[in-house]
Amino acid sequence: MSSASPPLQIGAHTLANRLFVAPMAGVTDRPFRQLCRRMGAGYAVSEMVTSRKDLWNSLKTSRRANHDGEAGPIAVQIAGTDAPMMAEAAAYNIDRGAQIIDINMGCPAKKVCSKWAGSALMQDEPLALDIIRAVVEAAAPHQVPVTLKMRTGWCDSEKNAVRLAQAAESAGVQMVTVHGRTREQGYKGAAEYATIAAVKAALRIPVVANGDIDSPQKAHQVLAQTGADALMIGRAAQGRPWIFREIAHYLATGETLAAPTVQEASDWLIEHLHEHYSLYGSLTGMRTARKHIGWAVCDLPGGEAFRQHMNTLESCDAQIDTLRAWFARLAAEHERLPYLAKPAAPPTMAAGAAPDDEDDDNNNEPTRRQA
Template sequence: MMADAARYNVDRGAQIIDINMGCPAKKICNVMAGSALLRDEPLVAEILEAVVRAVPATPVTLKIRTGWDRENRNALRILKIAEESGVRALAMHGRTRACGYGGEAEYETIKQVKAAARIPVIANGDIDSPEKARAVLASTGADAVMIGRAAQGRPWLFREIEHFLNTGSHMLPPPVSEIREVLLDHLDDVYLFYGRQAGVGIARKHISWYTRGLPGSAFFRHHMNQLPTVEQQRRAVNEFFLALSDDNERLPATSQPEVATGDTPCEELAA
């Protein structure tokens, strides 16, 4: 089935097939998919070999967690299976499945996997700033970092990290006018992809992320969450950022919450 899905997507223009064995969601793991696959190494080998064989001209990459739980951290064995199957890169989230999203990601297992790897290793988990990206690259030796939640509502984070890694200095915050344009384009993509009605609902969480911590944003979000149409939602966003740009040429400093919630180390959660 996964081989068929890979072929289907390559036939429709996919340039890479990334297999997700990192998803911790119950509804996924209950059907032996996502991170549940890490418990069945022969099945991992079977899937990877079948997918690589199905799309020989397309790179196949794999995303995993460090293992199912602390007693079963088998990332090193999964790495070897992946390499032998022809997988071209491995992304690792520094939590076990048992950790869910709790505690803090650990990077020691990623470091061990990188030291043993012949393919590029991408470190992932709780990277939310240029400094953190640099620290994780240094401590793991990874070839790249992957960022998820910290980029929600903050897509310019990638260029900020790239700039910091290249120069050691920080970029200025993005102009408010640019954020307004980026968000309005993003909303148009959401409406197009999900349809206008579902799109308005889905867009609300993205608007919340973009406006988190900005002056007047709590009141704005309360108002915006009640607007039922694309036109009203778009207009409200446009006006919020136009008003913000009256007093701020660039994004003002915000008090954004840390990405990771809770301060229990992943190790303890898995215990």
């Protein structure tokens, strides 16, 4: 993949580039997707939307399905365990503007896998294929392409990504994203890329590499190892959404792009927070903004102490005023973001919360999810 690579197509849609934002529950809502796109991402998939019809009108699902003012193509990820329900969910989201439907077979969260959704489906290939065929059939009359996000397999001894990806391609899936971990790994250990390379070699449709892509140099390495058509970045974009333009610049020139100025980062974050508050309202918006602020400052001098102080503030205005003042003091000492030489360990999640947990809206502590 280089600046000379031809545009990537998904169905009738030409993507802006080959750098994608990973769908992450509780993170990749509309404001975050729009921020990442402004920072150089060419494609963004929504947070996982349930196939349970009784939850479609819930506030949480309605927020996740909110694409007001968002540039296309509009991609919605759906999750579930029942083929007819998944087909109905695809049709429902298409009626509400989805232009691409993505099937979630990659989420390893216990809450999801205990119900045999997400990556748990990789352990039941007949059911997984029933779901894929049902969704493709439901989307076909609308000429909406279907994509698939998956893992390398259920466990290290059962890596069936190649077999399942080939079957998905035969069923009509038009792009496959592979996270380089098994379901058993969850978010632990290091991603491996040999399985992604094997999937790429076995398919004719585009293959996207995902997992531990956290720098321009790592992006170049993963492309070389996998031959993937595109890259999907998750946790590395949390608090650092300009990683997309950094990767694009490095792949095109071989040179490292300078860090944003402190003023630029401040302006981008504050603009994002205003959009975040607008979507969630003052109370929920203030609470859920804390993780985004924490991600943005945790690798900067004094960032951890500042994050802890931010978590004591109880209004959107207080967050904005305090954030603006903190960045102004930082800008007085540094023109560009002064990342710590040894980045601080990411703060842990609040007790009782889990990565990609559907009920993390009131989580006040930031955590970097591996996606």
